[in-house]
Amino acid sequence: MLELDDVLAAQDRVADVARHTPLDYTHTFSSMSGAEVHMKLENFQRTGSFKIRGATNRIRTLTDAEQDAGVVTASAGNHAQGVALAATRSGVDAKVVMPETAPISKVKATRAYGAEVLLHGVDYNEAQDEAHELEEAEGRTYVHAFDDEDVMAGQGTIGLEILDDLPEVETVVVPIGGGGLISGIATAVKARKPDVRVVGVQAEGASSVADSLKKGERQTLGSVDTIADGIAVRSAGANTFPVIRERVDEVVTVSDGEIAKAVVYLLERGKTMVEGAGAVPLAALLEGKFVYEEDEVIAPVLSGGNMDLNLLTTVVMRGLVDQGRYVKLRTVLKDRPGALEDLLEILTEERTNIYAIQHDRTNRDIAMNAAEVELDLETRGEEHVAGLLDRMEAAGYEVELLV
Incomplete structure (x- = not known):
């Protein structure tokens, strides 16, 4: 099984190629979580990833x-x-x-x-x-992506850097796909400081390690489905799974919606681009997927920043939806002059910005003297959305929330 000496040897081999990436304290995410959060920014690594x-x-x-x-x-x-x-x-x-x-x-x-x-x-x-x-x-x-001890040892150099830069760290949170990254980090961390907790995070749609730990043996998923393409792996490795089972304290999962929300937070509040796989540790922290103490010193490993721009558009929009900052809704109006203006007056008074509006009289599912309206709206959060819906329903509109 992989040992600390393997990781130390790897540190010498990769020193002239891999950057010693920043471990950045974040006031924003510390305030949001109640922990003391230091982000390991592997998205700043050469090629944009720990790999x-x-x-x-x-x-x-x-x-x-x-x-x-x-x-x-x-x-x-x-x-x-x-x-x-x-x-x-x-x-x-x-x-x-x-x-x-x-x-x-x-x-x-x-x-x-x-x-x-x-x-x-x-x-x-x-x-x-x-x-x-x-x-x-x-x-x-x-050259295996994860199920190789030399590869695992190379990834473990991140753990050495975290311990050097943040000796007081109490929990390290790491993404899991096939398990190479967390195997290396857990080996380095547990050998140097056994009391430091290592928490792994998977996407719900690619939860092979979480499932394997529950069943007591390595499982292979029939398929994977997640926006976090970097950890979309059907099975942990034969070499990585025993290390995870022995040295990782806990493995949790996050949904694609929670991943998207974390990506948006990192862009908007953290001023950094992180791909879906890299955002899962922060998602798990902010969504309370594992238990931690107030002011606990936590280091989420943001493993990469290579987000495809086409996917980024979708992820950002999904993140805005989950934060209540973008909604799409449908309602029905009487087909008479001024009906749309009355609706728009409510939206204006509620300080809602309209991205798009579609007015349709031809839908066979509504009355002949009615018109269906779909609205894409920019909103200010979940409370704003709830207040808007209450106001519309009080005015007699039947509202269907589409997203």
Whole structure:
């Protein structure tokens, strides 16, 4: 099993490539949670993700013959970029298989770092199968995204940095996909300071580790469904799961809505871009998914910032909906002059901003002398939305909240 000496050796190997990223105290999220929150900003890492650490450590353990043959890997994006840059820095040829659904920004970035990219399969597991075929056919070394002790050790260097920068830390909160990141961090943290708690967080739609811990053995999901593409993995690794079971104190899950809300908070209040997978530790903290003491010193690991811009639009809008700052509603008006103006007067008095309005007389589900209206509204929070709905219903409108 992975040990502290492995992580210490990795720290020396990756020191000239991986940045020692900031551990930033945040007054905003400390105030919101009641804890003392220090964010480990791996979104500021080279390639925008922690993955460069594990990839560099693995490639620097290759023999001369393995370097000459080249490497191959499968990844949804961040590990791909890490392998591409690490291989280029070491003069090693790299092929990367990415799912066909991988964000285009990550595909382009991986190619820009020097790797040949092949798109195959609907998710990470299908891409991995193709990569293993290339491994056998071309004699390349497969660099696993998480289920490799050298990769795990490289990721564990984050744990060493947290302990060096924040000796008083009490809880470290870490995203979990396949488990490489949390295995490495937990190994480093527990070896140095056994009393520090390590909490793992998964997306509800990709909760293989949480399910496995409940059932007492490693489980493989039939499919995964989450906006946090960086942790959309069907199963923990054969090497990572025993480490998680032994050294991680608790694993919790968060919904996509809670992830989106955290992304918006980080953009708006934290002034930093974090992808869905990187936002899950903060989501778990702000949503109270695990118990902690007032003023407890907590370090959420924001593991990456490579958010596809097309997805970002959707995530931000979902986050605004969950905060009560954007609503879509439907109601029915009498089809007479001034009816729409009466409704708009209520919206104006309630200081609601209209993004869009659709007025439809043709819907067969309403009376002949009526018109259906759908409204997209900017609102100021859940209390504002509740007050607006009360005001409309008091005025005689039947309101259906669409989002």
